[in-house]
Amino acid sequence: MPIALLRLGSVFGGIGMGLFGFYIGLAVTAILRTWFGYPDAWERDVNVAVGYCFGVFGWLMGVGMWSRWGREWFGLKTYPSPTKGWWRYFTFNTDHKVIGIQYMVTFLAVFILAGSLAMLIRLELAFDGLQFFSKSQYNSIMSLHGILMVAVAVATVIGGFGNYVVPLMIGAEDMAFPRLNALTFWLVPPTALMLLVIPFVGGLETGWTAYPPLSVVTTTGQTFFNLAIITFGLTSILGALNFIVTIIYLRAPGLSWGRLPVFVWSIFVTSWLALLYTQGFAVALLMVTLDRIGGMSFFDAANGGDPLLYQHVFWFYSHPAVYIMILPGFGIALEVIAHFSRKPFFAYRYAVGAFLGILGLSGIVWAHHMFTSGMPNYLHGPFLMMTEAISIPTGLIFLCALGTIWMGRLWLTTPMLFGIAVIFNFACGGVTGIFLADVPTDIHLHDTYFVVAHFHYTIVGGEIFGLFAGIYYWFPKMTGRMYNERLAKLHFWWMFIGFNITFFVMHWPGIQGMNRRIADYPEAYQPVNLAISLSAFMLGASFLVFLFNMITSWSRGPAAEANPWRARTLEWQTSSPPPLENFHEPPRVLGNPYDYGLPRPPHSAAPQLGGLPAGSPAGGAGGGGGGG
Amino acid sequence: MARHVVSAALLWVFLTALGEASIFLDWFPSVGASEAEDFDRIFLVLLAMGFPVFAFVVAVLVYSMLEFKTKDPGETGATFVGRGLAPRVWIAITSALALLVMIYPGMTGLAELSKESGEGGWGEHDAELVVQVTGFRWAWKFDYPESGISLLGAQEELVLPAETVVRFDINSEDVVHSFWIPAFRMKIDAIPGRTTFFTVETKEPGSYDTSTVFRAQCAELCGLDHSGMVTRVRVVTQEEFRDWVDSQTTAAARGQ
Numbered sequence A: 001m002p003i004a005l006l007r008l009g010s011v012f013g014g015i016g017m018g019l020f021g022f023y024i025g026l027a028v029t030a031i032l033r034t035w036f037g038y039p040d041a042w043e044r045d046v047n048v049a050v051g052y053c054f055g056v057f058g059w060l061m062g063v064g065m066w067s068r069w070g071r072e073w074f075g076l077k078t079y080p081s082p083t084k085g086w087w088r089y090f091t092f093n094t095d096h097k098v099i100g101i102q103y104m105v106t107f108l109a110v111f112i113l114a115g116s117l118a119m120l121i122r123l124e125l126a127f128d129g130l131q132f133f134s135k136s137q138y139n140s141i142m143s144l145h146g147i148l149m150v151a152v153a154v155a156t157v158i159g160g161f162g163n164y165v166v167p168l169m170i171g172a173e174d175m176a177f178p179r180l181n182a183l184t185f186w187l188v189p190p191t192a193l194m195l196l197v198i199p200f201v202g203g204l205e206t207g208w209t210a211y212p213p214l215s216v217v218t219t220t221g222q223t224f225f226n227l228a229i230i231t232f233g234l235t236s237i238l239g240a241l242n243f244i245v246t247i248i249y250l251r252a253p254g255l256s257w258g259r260l261p262v263f264v265w266s267i268f269v270t271s272w273l274a275l276l277y278t279q280g281f282a283v284a285l286l287m288v289t290l291d292r293i294g295g296m297s298f299f300d301a302a303n304g305g306d307p308l309l310y311q312h313v314f315w316f317y318s319h320p321a322v323y324i325m326i327l328p329g330f331g332i333a334l335e336v337i338a339h340f341s342r343k344p345f346f347a348y349r350y351a352v353g354a355f356l357g358i359l360g361l362s363g364i365v366w367a368h369h370m371f372t373s374g375m376p377n378y379l380h381g382p383f384l385m386m387t388e389a390i391s392i393p394t395g396l397i398f399l400c401a402l403g404t405i406w407m408g409r410l411w412l413t414t415p416m417l418f419g420i421a422v423i424f425n426f427a428c429g430g431v432t433g434i435f436l437a438d439v440p441t442d443i444h445l446h447d448t449y450f451v452v453a454h455f456h457y458t459i460v461g462g463e464i465f466g467l468f469a470g471i472y473y474w475f476p477k478m479t480g481r482m483y484n485e486r487l488a489k490l491h492f493w494w495m496f497i498g499f500n501i502t503f504f505v506m507h508w509p510g511i512q513g514m515n516r517r518i519a520d521y522p523e524a525y526q527p528v529n530l531a532i533s534l535s536a537f538m539l540g541a542s543f544l545v546f547l548f549n550m551i552t553s554w555s556r557g558p559a560a561e562a563n564p565w566r567a568r569t570l571e572w573q574t575s576s577p578p579p580l581e582n583f584h585e586p587p588r589v590l591g592n593p594y595d596y597g598l599p600r601p602p603h604s605a606a607p608q609l610g611g612l613p614a615g616s617p618a619g620g621a622g623g624g625g626g627g628g
Numbered sequence B: 001m002a003r004h005v006v007s008a009a010l011l012w013v014f015l016t017a018l019g020e021a022s023i024f025l026d027w028f029p030s031v032g033a034s035e036a037e038d039f040d041r042i043f044l045v046l047l048a049m050g051f052p053v054f055a056f057v058v059a060v061l062v063y064s065m066l067e068f069k070t071k072d073p074g075e076t077g078a079t080f081v082g083r084g085l086a087p088r089v090w091i092a093i094t095s096a097l098a099l100l101v102m103i104y105p106g107m108t109g110l111a112e113l114s115k116e117s118g119e120g121g122w123g124e125h126d127a128e129l130v131v132q133v134t135g136f137r138w139a140w141k142f143d144y145p146e147s148g149i150s151l152l153g154a155q156e157e158l159v160l161p162a163e164t165v166v167r168f169d170i171n172s173e174d175v176v177h178s179f180w181i182p183a184f185r186m187k188i189d190a191i192p193g194r195t196t197f198f199t200v201e202t203k204e205p206g207s208y209d210t211s212t213v214f215r216a217q218c219a220e221l222c223g224l225d226h227s228g229m230v231t232r233v234r235v236v237t238q239e240e241f242r243d244w245v246d247s248q249t250t251a252a253a254r255g256q
Helices: A002-008 A011-035 A044-073 A086-090 A096-125 A135-169 A178-186 A188-196 A221-249 A262-293 A307-341 A348-364 A366-370 A377-389 A391-405 A414-437 A439-445 A449-479 A485-511 A523-556 B002-024 B034-067 B085-113 B238-255
Strands: B129-136 B139-144 B149-152 B158-161 B165-172 B177-181 B186-190 B196-201 B215-218 B230-236
Touching: A011 A044, A011 A188, A044 A178, A044 A188, A044 A221, A044 A262, A086 A096, A096 A135, A096 A178, A096 A188, A096 A449, A096 A523, A135 A178, A135 A188, A135 A221, A135 A262, A135 A307, A135 A449, A178 A188, A178 A221, A188 A221, A221 A262, A262 A307, A262 A348, A307 A348, A307 A366, A307 A391, A307 A414, A307 A449, A348 A377, A348 A391, A366 A377, A377 A391, A377 A414, A377 B085, A391 A414, A391 B034, A391 B085, A414 A439, A414 A449, A414 A485, A414 B034, A439 B034, A439 B085, A439 B186, A449 A485, A449 A523, A485 A523, B002 B034, B034 B085, B034 B196, B129 B158, B129 B177, B129 B186, B139 B230, B149 B238, B158 B238, B165 B177, B165 B186, B186 B196, B230 B238
Parallel strands: B129 B165, B158 B230
Antiparallel strands: B129 B139, B139 B149, B165 B196, B177 B186, B177 B215, B215 B230
16 A cells, blocks of 8 residues: 555655755755854754745645646646545545545644643642642643634534535535645644644743734744744635535525525634625734744834734734634534424524624624723724624524424433533523623723633533534534433533533632732632642543543444434435445425425425435434444 | 423522522632722622523533433424524523623723723722833733832732732733733733833732732733743732832942
8 A cells, every 4th residue: 555655645754855945945945044154053043944835835845736736737647536534634635535534533642732731730720829830831821722722612523614614514525625625634733743743842831822922932833833823814714715615605406595594604704704804813923933934023112013913903804713713613503403303494594694694793893802901982882882892793693493393292302402502501600701891890900710600601511612612513414323312411511511610710819809810829829720720630530431432433333324313404315324425316405494384395305315225224213322 | 291390490490509508618819909809809709690501501511411311303392483482581681681781890990990991901090009010922021110110020929018009001012911910910011112000909918929820920921031021019018019110220220
């Protein structure tokens, strides 16, 4: 296989070419510096930045850009992607199902890693004083936890389920740009590598927000961070472009906008957000990088720069980013709630309107993150009002969820429980959000543990719970096997209780005057922090149940039916897992996806199973047996 | 349907009442300034508004999970699709709520805070005492321009007179910090290249020894010793403050 893998484009070629490019970049910089008379040839930030640019190009060429675009363009022989075997996941594979699983597994690994960092944070904060880490180590752990979890929140649902499920749900064979899709995924490893080496190059002490001037004067770790995030931004933008084109042009005949599953709508709207705003983060970090290595002074007040400039540009992306995180969570929650309530989706068109309303408003609320930043006072009013206004479309999401559940026949499977938990958690996160949107209360609460509790309620409670709803919901479709329902329910209740204790209690020290991002705190906050830490460890342990269930079920769970949930949407009308071309014949859409119990046509024409032995009904509809 | 609506509504009322009862709990740390009283009041107003909203969601979810659950996926529920009045009424109610929170306590509270429109700071410029605050990694420096006193926050306490309008003019020498005194519930960033301020009216005497919220804490991540960027605050009676100023100035004079 190795020779074929090299020709195909795989991680082997990528690593080789990437390292080659990296060293070329280092050397070119060193030679130029010597030639132009710099005192030394080696200045870590500069050499590494140039080396990284060369290295990423080499990596992409080696991993598949050359074998896919280059060989074809120059008329050389090209090779198809392998369709079987574990190594297909390590090649430049253009099948959206392979890419979806690549994203999902990669980012679940990142999730576990960043979650372990959270455990380290709680370990240190369990007692006042410093027990386990130095302040420098604590700052690095906290910063990396932040940025890795932001990456998880941005990419797991969109990259994983967006890629795997959206083409199936719209009845397409693949994404609109399959090769671009593979490229998008293979930009992730350089990002991950750069973030993971940060502890060895001086650490990171600026959090994920990287406010200058600190981020300009801090250690080399910051340059690694900047380069990683700029690359990661490219992933988001290219992926978003692909989703938008796919959803506009590749919908099956009959799948009008009004019949589009709500999860697809959420990915569509999220993609617009990512496409429109991600540049903000990249530009903000590019300016920091140029200040660091290019001698510019965007943020240096002494030389005409302004530190507040960064905060505006940064939050111009990073506020919409929270909707990039939460909308797919809403999408999954509404999707599973609709299917498991066995009832038509309540006010479907209003849900879509709510998504679009959030898309419209999310770009003009960013400065509510800056109420205490010292920006001119006249800016506070408009941003306060816009921020409160966004609760109106968000409130509609609640109407749709509650209206769909009300008078339904609730089939309380694990995905449904996670879906309901999204609504519960986000209600709490939404109410606490009002305290932070109102300037008079935000002045005290800003940058305290109240904020930490609030955004964990919205992002973890909203999106990560949605992610797990999706994992359990689509597990049979993606793996062709059924998970163990009993372990899954154990995971749900364990995680739900652990999460709610941890983060509900966390509001308290915030109100009492404990600020965030600190390695140490006054003794008075010790008892409550110990309580938070203990319940955080309980929350962390719940993921061991999850991992055990996933690994055992994927390797030897009972075979899944094509449609174990008796859901109406298209992805369930093909085998589990679907064939390479998704449907044996192109599906036709006849009706709405959520018309349970209504005398209306089914969502799609006759089942597309194509007579495949798509798995025995061994596990039964609700799963159950097998597993561990 | 009517039975379900009434039952769920009763659950909602019960949960709301449970939540609202918590308003009588002791939510807040010590109060050191009249601005802190404003914060505490507005916080409770928002809390009182928030409980019914949260309780509504919880009531519908919990009631539905108990009452509408099934083990037979072949069953289907009611078939209404939400095209009628319900979404419009919902939008009207949520918009009214949003508008209410926007105006009171949002904009009304903001109007109290934004007296100096074009600048970055809370409250009025006019004050009986001005303290110049300078942040640097990782400590605060305090200057009292009227008396010429200068304090270094790592070793010394920030001493303030009780029942006095005090303005803090805040600067930074290096990176962005944030000047926060939790006892005053007031915070604003210290930014290189611009001066921010906030004005408070202090209340009774108090100190870090009695409550840890009497401290000036950096609240914007500023690097290695961010958590240690703390100065203890002591609010003393006006008489004690005058004595303190005298002792400081004579000490400074003797030092020269």
